[in-house]
Amino acid sequence: MPYPVDLSDFVNQASPAVIEAILRDMQKIVQENAEMLERMRNAASGSNPGENPGGLSPDELDRYQNNLDNLIANILKQARDQNLIEPGQLQALIDEANKQSDTKIDLNNVPPLQLSDEEKQQQERQKQLEEELRKRQEEQNKQREAQNQALLDKIKAERERLEQENKKKQEEAAKLAEELYKQGLSDAERQKFEEQQKALEQQRQQQDQAQQPQVPKPTTTPTPTTPTTTPETEVPTTPVRQKVAKPTATFENETTLELTTTTSGAVIYYTTDGTEPSSTNGTKYIEPIELQQSTTIKAIAVKPGYVDSDVMTVSYETPSVFSDGYPKAITGEIPGSKLINIVVKTNKPGEVRYVVLKSGAPAPTIDQIFDFDYLGSEESVIAYGNRDIGNSGQLSLEVELDDDNTEYDVYVLMVVGGNQNEVRKVVAITPSAAEEIE
Numbered sequence: 345m346p347y348p349v350d351l352s353d354f355v356n357q358a359s360p361a362v363i364e365a366i367l368r369d370m371q372k373i374v375q376e377n378a379e380m381l382e383r384m385r386n387a388a389s390g391s392n393p394g395e396n397p398g399g400l401s402p403d404e405l406d407r408y409q410n411n412l413d414n415l416i417a418n419i420l421k422q423a424r425d426q427n428l429i430e431p432g433q434l435q436a437l438i439d440e441a442n443k444q445s446d447t448k449i450d451l452n453n454v455p456p457l458q459l460s461d462e463e464k465q466q467q468e469r470q471k472q473l474e475e476e477l478r479k480r481q482e483e484q485n486k487q488r489e490a491q492n493q494a495l496l497d498k499i500k501a502e503r504e505r506l507e508q509e510n511k512k513k514q515e516e517a518a519k520l521a522e523e524l525y526k527q528g529l530s531d532a533e534r535q536k537f538e539e540q541q542k543a544l545e546q547q548r549q550q551q552d553q554a555q556q557p558q559v560p561k562p563t564t565t566p567t568p569t570t571p572t573t574t575p576e577t578e579v580p581t582t583p584v585r586q587k588v589a590k591p592t593a594t595f596e597n598e599t600t601l602e603l604t605t606t607t608s609g610a611v612i613y614y615t616t617d618g619t620e621p622s623s624t625n626g627t628k629y630i631e632p633i634e635l636q637q638s639t640t641i642k643a644i645a646v647k648p649g650y651v652d653s654d655v656m657t658v659s660y661e662t663p664s665v666f667s668d669g670y671p672k673a674i675t676g677e678i679p680g681s682k683l684i685n686i687v688v689k690t691n692k693p694g695e696v697r698y699v700v701l702k703s704g705a706p707a708p709t710i711d712q713i714f715d716f717d718y719l720g721s722e723e724s725v726i727a728y729g730n731r732d733i734g735n736s737g738q739l740s741l742e743v744e745l746d747d748d749n750t751e752y753d754v755y756v757l758m759v760v761g762g763n764q765n766e767v768r769k770v771v772a773i774t775p776s777a778a779e780e781i782e
Contacts, residue, residue, distance in 0.1 A: 351419055353474075360429050363419070363420070364429075364437060366419065371441075371447075377412045410455075411457045420454075525537075588605065588652060591612050593656065599634060600634055613626040622646075665694070666688070670687065670768075671754070671756040685741065685742055686743060693734050693737070696739055696757070698754060703750075707753070716728065748774045748775060751771060751772070751773045752772045752774070
């Protein structure tokens with residue numbers, strides 16, 4: 345007895361287009377099933393044993409026929425129960441199919457499939473295997489997530505360590521600069537400078553401790569006065585604003601870009617349209633940037649009370665999946681031949697899709713090349729198709745065209761990992777017609 349599939353799993357993996365195709369071809373399916381059953385019954389009677397490879401008995405054939413008669417109705421009932429197609433739309437499709445077929449479908453009266461005990465056990469074992477596989481996949485996903493989290497924690501800890509080191513170095517540099525400055529002052533100037541610094545520090549502490557704005561109160565700290573020395577040795581009354589460190593860019597892998605700055609607390613903004621970034625123009629950097637196409641990244645780091653950093657610029661070029669000089673369109677050497685070979689070489693396995701147009705026709709978009717429904721309805725399309733390309737990275741496609749001595753545009757799209765990666769155009773010219781030889 346042929347092994348019955350689990351209809352719930354079948355419908356769960358099917359698309360609405362598959363269900364519509366089943367209804368559209370329902371009369372043809374019913375006719376083919378009837379012809380197959382007639383051959384199997386003749387084989388069971390001994391006229392042609394090869395047509396009944398399972399060796400089904402007459403009773404088993406009756407049950408098999410009953411299941412085939414009710415199979416489409418059960419599939420549609422599952423599609424309705426799983427809400428694969430909107431109920432009103434599904435019923436309209438069924439009504440149209442009923443008009444074209446002698447077999448009528450009523451979703452309110454669908455006999456269930458008749459399964460033997462052995463078949464039920466087979467289905468149960470299959471479900472158990474699928475459940476075990478699902479659990480193993482979930483466990484593997486959890487392990488990968490745990491590994492990724494551990495790596496992220498490690499990166500975070502290293503970043504915090506570097507920030508602390510940079511902060512310490514900045515404090516040491518500021519302290520050294522202050523000491524060098526004081527060495528050039530007289531004793532009186534040095535004393536006044538230290539009093540000013542002490543007053544500024546007290547003011548900062550009061551601002552940090554304040555919970556809400558308060559009216560400043562007079563302090564006993566002497567008010568700084570202008571030194572009587574020459575301008576070259578004048579004590580500054582306000583500190584020089586520091587400049588934020590320029591961002592740096594690091595590629596974590598081929599397509600992931602990370603931006604960092606050594607200035608603690610600074611925020612990075614970046615642009616990808618060529619404009620200059622700022623706190624009011626661009627995207628705030630939060631996580632590594634995934635690059636899908638060639639682009640130029642400009643970034644700036646800003647922090648309140650600091651001078652904005654210089655603009656960092658980094659360019660990214662999408663690596664081509666095609667080998668140099670490919671694809672190629674090679675025409676036959678036989679005069680009048682309308683065949684061309686499209687030769688493709690790549691550095692990655694994937695799927696090749698191609699479209700052939702008459703020369704000068706508008707170029708299709710990547711989405712249009714990927715959409716066979718569109719290509720099949722477009723009058724300007726001469727030929728199209730797809731083939732998988734393996735690890736060898738080489739593929740030859742033979743295409744027969746309409747006319748000889750004619751120029752065609754061939755567009756080849758490479759799909760890697762489900763992503764529409766790159767499209768290239770080549771020109772093919774079919775040979776002239778052969779002249780009659782006397």
